[in-house]
Amino acid sequence: MTIPLSQSTDPQAKAALGRLNQLKQQLNLTPSASSKQTVNDMNKERQAAEFNIQALATFWAGGEKAYTMRQNAYNLIKNDPELVVQPPRNFLELERTEFREFTMGQVFRLAKIASELGPEQKDYAYEIGHAIGIYSESFSMRFGVHILLFKNVINMLSNDEQRNYWLPLVEEMRIIGCFAMTELGHSSALRGLETTATYDIDADEFVIDSPTVTSSKFWIGMAGQSATHTVVIAQTIINGKNKGLNWFVVQLRDVKTGELMPNVIAGDIGSKVGHQGLDNGWIQFRKTRIPRSQLLAKWVSLDRDGTFHHAPNPVMMYATLIPERLSLVNGMTLMTTQALTIASRYGVVRRQGAKNQQIMDYQSHYVKLVPAITFMYMIQASFETLDAQFAVLTGGGGIDDEMVYLNHMGDLHAISACLKGLVGWYCSDILETCRRSCGGHAYSAYNAIGHIMNDWGVFTTGGGDNVVLLQQTTKILRFRLEQQLEQDIYPDLKFKSSTHYILNAKSYLEKPSWSLDPEHLNDCLKDFSLITDALYSILVKRLYSIHQAIKEGATENDLLLESVKAGELHCAAFLFEDNAQRFGRVKPHTLDSSVVNIMHRLTGLWGLHVLHTYSDQGYKEGFFTPAHVTGIEKLYLKACKDLRYQIIGLTDAWAYPDFVLKAPIGKYDGDIYEAYFDTILQAPNSTGVPAYHDKYIKPLTERQAK
Structure with missing residues (x-):
């Protein structure tokens, strides 16, 4: 459902409400003890958060102003029939032709709103567009093609005269x-x-x-x-x-x-x-x-x-591929966080098992969802760094310094390529985890996860195939490593590169194994530099091994899968180190202390997740012993369990209204079963005699026995 039918003034909606109430009277449905339990369970989960959910939501949105603007945008669009499908229609049942028209109608309506708001409220108009894009990925893509891809090519590759001519036409959507x-x-x-x-x-x-x-x-x-x-x-x-x-x-x-x-x-x-x-x-x-x-x-x-x-x-002709990849990563994050919110809320209200326990309490549940939620926060926080780096590359919109561009292009290509690859693949796994976490109810189109997964499919190849992108990242890393080891050369950059660890490649190669005693692995959650040291040592050793194998006659194709894995690890290590800088070593005084604390815990968990997921890479190089691998897994599982009761607070902070999530089983208040059944009862032709009864059913059932 989008908004309650009782709040709508639309005649069709009122008629649908009447039919719904009539059906419910006929069925004589009453709330069960289970329905009341789901609300109690959700309230307890929310109260268990050890941080200020509102403060974390503000951080996630990008500050108080951005948070307020986004909530205002949600409130503006939710009752607008040109922007949000209103009951009794359901967004998740739109046919292709109808969907094409509705999405273009959203673009038209947004352009009209932006014109009415005027240039002084340009930021608010952008936020309205962002809110519509969160509600509908088709809109996000349709509008994004125009305003990101088309506009970015013109903005970044045109001369001044061309920009002055084309950009006003683009921005006003006169073309x-x-x-x-x-x-x-x-x-x-x-x-x-x-x-x-x-x-x-x-x-x-x-x-x-x-x-x-x-x-x-x-x-x-x-x-x-x-x-x-x-x-x-x-x-x-x-x-x-x-x-x-x-x-x-x-x-x-x-x-x-x-x-x-x-x-x-x-x-x-x-x-x-x-x-x-x-x-x-x-x-x-x-x-x-x-x-x-x-x-x-x-x-x-x-x-x-x-x-x-x-x-x-x-390579200057390919500049626009970097913002395209970054925008794809942002879109993937929005889609995945919606699925995680639905799965998390269902997981804490659904009870099952011998003791009728919450299914979220099963290790197989929370150990999959907690790292996935953590991953989203790592990406979101690191976008601040990536945006600042991209601003250096473009000079704030127009690339004017050739040398600045050429010196930074390779670095930003490397991180944007591997980020798109890692996010694309790991989030594919996360979405499947969300689907399985909701049991059979995820198979219902009305619970939105299937729709998200269908929209998702393009992301593993669109914007560049993940295998190719990760391989390209590793080639850049190998080139930088070769320059550093053989010529002591490293480019002079205006920002801290994701490849900065290569400056210390010789010292990393000299370390035979992780100096941290397996019995004291818990120390790495107190001192993040221990994790950083391990990740960078493994990365340099793996890159060097691949480089040596190529020199000894192996082909790029022979080492393709190893190169892909190294590219993934580079990205995962960047996300860890970037967040460790924020939340592990330098206290960000502008943030609520509870937000800093939870982000510190999430950063530590992400570090353990990377060590655990890529422990085979460390073992290959002799850097990890079997005791290290076993100890990392044990600590990782414990860290996931310690964050089990933070799940609802963490997903609440993404601040998705129910009408955006669209899934009855993902309702904020936890009262999922009545909402789910109401949605089913409103489905077209959900009750009554089917139109094909006389043609196909009656001829069978009225036959006389032989």
């Missing part, structure tokens, strides 16, 4: 943009892209062409039905020579009629596993002509006489 990178036969393997942009010197125009079926731009969000313009990456042909990949702005549709432009063919790719509200499409360019001025010319340029000026480095 609607998409991001035409992937192709049917090439996905994100950019070197093999087939779309061409050939310069016609006589006409002073580029001719954009899709010469083959496999060169069709494919999976392009917003291209199916709604985008008027796109940014296209294409092989650039000038005077018969390929000058590499560059970005161009191309108009797809007439802004007034919606009809496709001449020599552009595009369509919707149809039904997908998830994101049915997003019109992913395909595009073919049939010698489409655009002015030379629509080559994005921040780092490249083309003179009228055909003289082409290359970028200082080809």
Whole structure:
């Protein structure tokens, strides 16, 4: 359910309420002792929190102002039928065509609200959009394609004149943009892209062409039905020579009629596993002509006489992939925290077993959920560091210093790539854990976890395949390690790199094993540097082993899985060290002390989780003994148990209203069973004789016995 039917003024909703009450009278349903118990259980769990939940919620949101603004945004959208599906309709039952239209309606409504609020309330308009995106991942993707991908390419790769022309159109949504990178036969393997942009010197125009079926731009969000313009990456042909990949702005549709432009063919790719509200499409360019001025010319340029000026480095053309990955990680965090909230609330009110205990009390339950919740907090806190680093790369919006860009591009590529890979895979496991944690009720579409999992599927490949991204991270780490060990070279950066530990690579390689006695492993929860020392020692040793194997003749493919594991570990270690700096060594005085305390405990648990999960890597290098591995597991399980009664407080701090979660079994007050049954009773055709009775059932049941 979204909002209680009794609060709605919609005639359909009132009629639905009448039907619901009539059905309940016929069924003569009364609350059971179990229903009352669920509310009591939820209250006790909430009271068990050893920290100020409101203060943690404020921290999670990014401060008091951000928290208040988000709650105001939730309150604004929840009763708006153009933004939130109102009963008796259910968001989780929308058909594809209906979903496509509703999602575009959300975009339209947001644009109208933003216009009414005006530029002085730009932050609030953004927060309203963020709230809608949390409610609907399809909206998040649809709006994100325009405002993040399309806008970011123009913002980061245009010259001043181009930016001044295009950005006002984008920001006011007088044009609607998409991001035409992937192709049917090439996905994100950019070197093999087939779309061409050939310069016609006589006409002073580029001719954009899709010469083959496999060169069709494919999976392009917003291209199916709604985008008027796109940014296209294409092989650039000038005077018969390929000058590499560059970005161009191309108009797809007439802004007034919606009809496709001449020599552009595009369509919707149809039904997908998830994101049915997003019109992913395909595009073919049939010698489409655009002015030379629509080559994005921040780092490249083309003179009228055909003289082409290359970028200082080809990687500059891929700058927008970093914010894309970071935005994907943010989206994955929002989806996973919703599933975790639902599973956690169900886990503390559902009782089962010989002693009728809460299922959350089973070790198999809390040991899976507590580290997953912890992971979310590690990512969220570290986004402050990542945002600051990205600001260095972009100079606050426009990349103006070539050397700053080139010196920092590799580092940010490494951390954004492995973060997307680790989050994508671990959160896939978390979602499956949430599904299993809710038993059979997770199979109901009305409890939202299935919907989240369907929307999730794209994230393991969209924005770059996780295997490839993690391998790329490890290649960068190996390059930095080789430079440090053989030439004593490390780049001069304006921020603390995620690879900073490589500066001490020689000392890490000299350590034969973890100096911490297995009998005193508890010390590492008091002194986080003991965990950091172990993680960095293992990482350097593994990277060195891979590097040596390559030098001795092994191929990259021979060591692919080891490289992927090293990339994961690098990311996990970054999250630990970044949070250890905040909550383990330097007291952040601006935060509530109870928030600092719980974040310190979560950071310690994350460190143990990483040691436990990647203990095989330490064992391979002889850094961990069997006693270390056994001791780490024992301490890890204890730390999970110690946080068992903090679960509801931790998930409450994400501050999702019931209408956003959509799941009756995830209700804030714990009164799940009546809400669940009410939802079922409101389902279309949930009672009565089915329309197909006379056609298929009656002919069977009225037959005479032979």
